[in-house]
Amino acid sequence: MLCGLIHSMAPESGRQSPVEIRPVGDRALLAAFENRIDPVVSNQVLNLKWALEQQSHDGIEEIVCSYRTLLIYYDPLSLTFNALSDLVHNLLRENIGPAAPQRRWRIPVCYGGAAAPDLENLAQAHGLTAEEVIDIHGATLYRVYLVGFSPGWTFLGGLDERLHTPRLATPRAEVPAGCISIGGQQGMIGGLAMPSGWNLIGQTPERTYAPERKAPFFMAAGDEVEIRQIDKTEYAHLASKAAQGLRVSEALHDTE
């Protein structure tokens, strides 16, 4: 039963490979790195994705990443599972370099108020004041681990341990667009309004997904995020700019 086999050894070299490869049905291959949430592992994932994309192989249809895994959709009529598996192992042996340059964004966030029904409870649960929660959350440099679940929903790592908070027992049927929330050890910048069981502490006027823009998305896995606190007045001002399709976050990296 070849299909369930774990390729823990890279072919030929006999050297331990950092990746496990498995089939997901007849049209996708899952490549999994070490089972933890860690920027080093995330970089391995993104570097492999980048290296595969440079190959622009006809048989590869789409590559989707998460914390430790890549799902590679392929056309088995033009690329076999074993050939794709070998391609992955070979790329990893070549010690592939870093992916696209890391970018950093400064996202405006308005804490508290109607969009932050969980701020007080969350602060109390940690023996903090709401202001302390805001200060800690707003001063952290985050890493984008993935964009997923719904268009533009941006999963952040690096949340200060003092703010780790379990998800709500009962998810809300809908949370507002752009909500800033906490789920376990992760942070989130919401996209469109969606159901969610995460703790809501603020809101950004930024639209992480704006279908009318030429590029509907600007943040991607591997990017860094810092926060600029804004008040309600500035929120309203930026929200009206964002509604016109403008990006209201600052790019802190050198824009190409």
Place this chain on the structure above:
Amino acid sequence: MTQNETVTTGLHVLRVTALCQLQDLGRVGYQSFGVTRCGAMDRISLRLANILAGNPEHTPCLELALAGAVFEVCSRTMRLAFVGDFPLAINGGPVKSNASYTLARGERFTISACRGGAAGSDRFGSHGYLAVAGGFEVKPQMGSCATHARTGLGGFGQDISTGALLPVRLADAPIAPDGVLPHQLVRQGSDKIRVVRGPQDEQFSVASIAGFFSGAFTLQHQSDRMGYKLGGNVIESAGDGSIISEPVSPGSVQVPASGDPIVLMADCGTIGGYPRIATVISVDQGQLAQFTPGKAFYFEEVSLEESQKILQRKEQQIAAFAGR
């Protein structure tokens, strides 16, 4: 005059329910930004409808789920093709499904509700595909016209409601005779769905795996385009029933803590956190999509090699019919 024609030609919707959506083969390349693939629940049937209509196989079609619809042709002539086991009529006279027909201005095409497998019905299926020769006049979003109701992506930019006039690219309609789907490409009822194990099968106990392949499942009513919920054969979940979130794809059978599996379908999220015991092979995903709530069936394991041979044979059949 030309302008006037533009607004009065097309397919006039005389009656429709919410279960009618524009779909194609889905949105590829944006899952890394959280955009669901979507696309037809039964991709093969959509492709066959397009072949019957003379269109490229990925052309957007109307997908009907269980409910019917009535259309009137608002152009000199229009060729329509329908694939799916729904009762059809032209101007009230019954015609066979899985075929294409050329209609004249004012003629009516009626698709009646289908509940394949329901008591007293000898029909099979729940999804049907209406293709128009030339295709609908719609603008793709992120490379696809597939409707995703939740995020408002795709489709005609609004619901397909009674009274709407759906614009058709008549100028692109190829000239071709009407045709019928060959018997071997018409979906038949079955109670077997083939899967490849994994990707997290090793997290389940030997007894769980054995139970998964030996027992019958029943499709539950709380099933939709995101996932088909199964009941009747509880599978002991693996570990604490969750994994670090990872990309998921249609066809995968995830087992949450409750032990009642869910098969991910066309509108499934881009990531998931439940262990997946097996994945339905692509050729059988459309077959499963055609099941109706209450349908009992079982899973059969095939190897990866077998699953890809099955795909190759199916693609050869489709290519032969398409004259490729």
